Amino acid sequence: MIESPSLSLKEKEAFIRDALGAMAQHSFGFICSIIGVVDEKMGRHYGSALRCKLDGRRAVLTALHVIEAARHEPLGLAISAGYGQRPYIVEGPVNVDPIADMAIYFLPDDYPCADSSFWPSTRIHRSIDQLSTDYLFLHGFPGKHSNPSRLLGGVVSQSLPYGAMRRLDDLPGDLEPFQFAIEYDPVGMVNETGLAQDVIDPHGLSGSPVWRIGVSGRSSH
Numbered sequence: 001m002i003e004s005p006s007l008s009l010k011e012k013e014a015f016i017r018d019a020l021g022a023m024a025q026h027s028f029g030f031i032c033s034i035i036g037v038v039d040e041k042m043g044r045h046y047g048s049a050l051r052c053k054l055d056g057r058r059a060v061l062t063a064l065h066v067i068e069a070a071r072h073e074p075l076g077l078a079i080s081a082g083y084g085q086r087p088y089i090v091e092g093p094v095n096v097d098p099i100a101d102m103a104i105y106f107l108p109d110d111y112p113c114a115d116s117s118f119w120p121s122t123r124i125h126r127s128i129d130q131l132s133t134d135y136l137f138l139h140g141f142p143g144k145h146s147n148p149s150r151l152l153g154g155v156v157s158q159s160l161p162y163g164a165m166r167r168l169d170d171l172p173g174d175l176e177p178f179q180f181a182i183e184y185d186p187v188g189m190v191n192e193t194g195l196a197q198d199v200i201d202p203h204g205l206s207g208s209p210v211w212r213i214g215v216s217g218r219s220s221h
Contacts, residue, residue, distance in 0.1 A: 016163060019213045020137060024161035027139045027211065030119045033080040033157055034066050034207060035087050036073030043078055043087060045157065046070040048140030050209035052119040058107045059118075062207030064096050067103040079105070080157070081112050088112070100178065119209070128180050130212060131166045136182055138162045140208025142201060160205065163213070182210065 030051050035043040047066030052059055060079055070077050077090035088111050095104045141157045167181035175181065184202055 016135060019135070020161060020163045023137045023163075023211060023213060024139065024159075027137070027161070027209070028159060029117050031139050031141070031159065031209065032060060032082075033087075033141050034060075034062055034070050035078040035080065036070035037075035037078050037089070038073050039075065044070075044073065045141060045143055045204055047207040048205055048209075049079070049207050050119055051113060051117055052121060052124065053115075054104065054106075054121050058111065058113075058115070060105045060107060061209075062103050064098060064101045064103045066207045067094055067096070079107075079111075082117065085112055099176075125212075128178065131180055132168065134166075134212040134214070136164055136166060137211045137213055138164075138182060138205065138208050139211075140205040143204030160202075162205075 032049050032051055033045050034047045034049050036046050037043050046069050047062055049060045049062035049066070052061055054061075067077065077094075078087035079090060081088045088107075090105060092108070095106070096102070139159060139161045142160045162184075164183040164185075167183045171181055
């Protein structure tokens with residue numbers, strides 16, 4: 001929460017809820033689902049991704065382990081393309097970075113999403129220095145709410161917008177210097193209105209983009 005002598009705990013919580021609600025609406029158009037194609041009509045959600053522009057080219061950015069898992073399905077990969085759109089079948093090479101567990105797929109011109117659905121590379125931070133003093137926001141598709149899809153008719157998924165602080169204690173032993181962890185504590189989990197909600201299995205959120213809500217520089221705990 002934001003540390004300020006002029007704000008009560010309720011005011012701090014209200015600020016976070018308002019920020020998360022706005023971020024959820026703003027960021028939804030930039031996220032997509034990575035799908036393993038089971039057969040000509042069915043697919044299975046494996047992870048989440050960010051649509052972005054890199055060096056002026058439209059791309060999808062996700063975790064490499066998501067791509068590798070989805071590729072095990074008989075007919076390869078597909079990417080969701082927005083409400084009411086048939087998922088887009090991936091053809092051609094996927095650029096990978098095994099050390100960073102990262103995969104980038106540059107989209108052909110016939111991918112149907114508008115340019116406004118791609119996050120600009122100028123707004124992608126290369127440093128994690130400010131993460132410990134900011135409130136973080138993750139948005140993706142958990143597997144529990146992403147049902148096997150009838151590829152000819154579109155994808156049925158419900159996203160999870162989630163806010164938390166960076167996790168600083170009890171970190172995994174294999175965490176690399178350029179990686180970071182986010183707290184995911186289901187105790188007391190609430191939605192944007194402050195109401196309690198069912199605990200959501202985070203499986204399927206791999207590859208989700210993470211934003212800072214922009215309070216870095218102020219004290220936080």
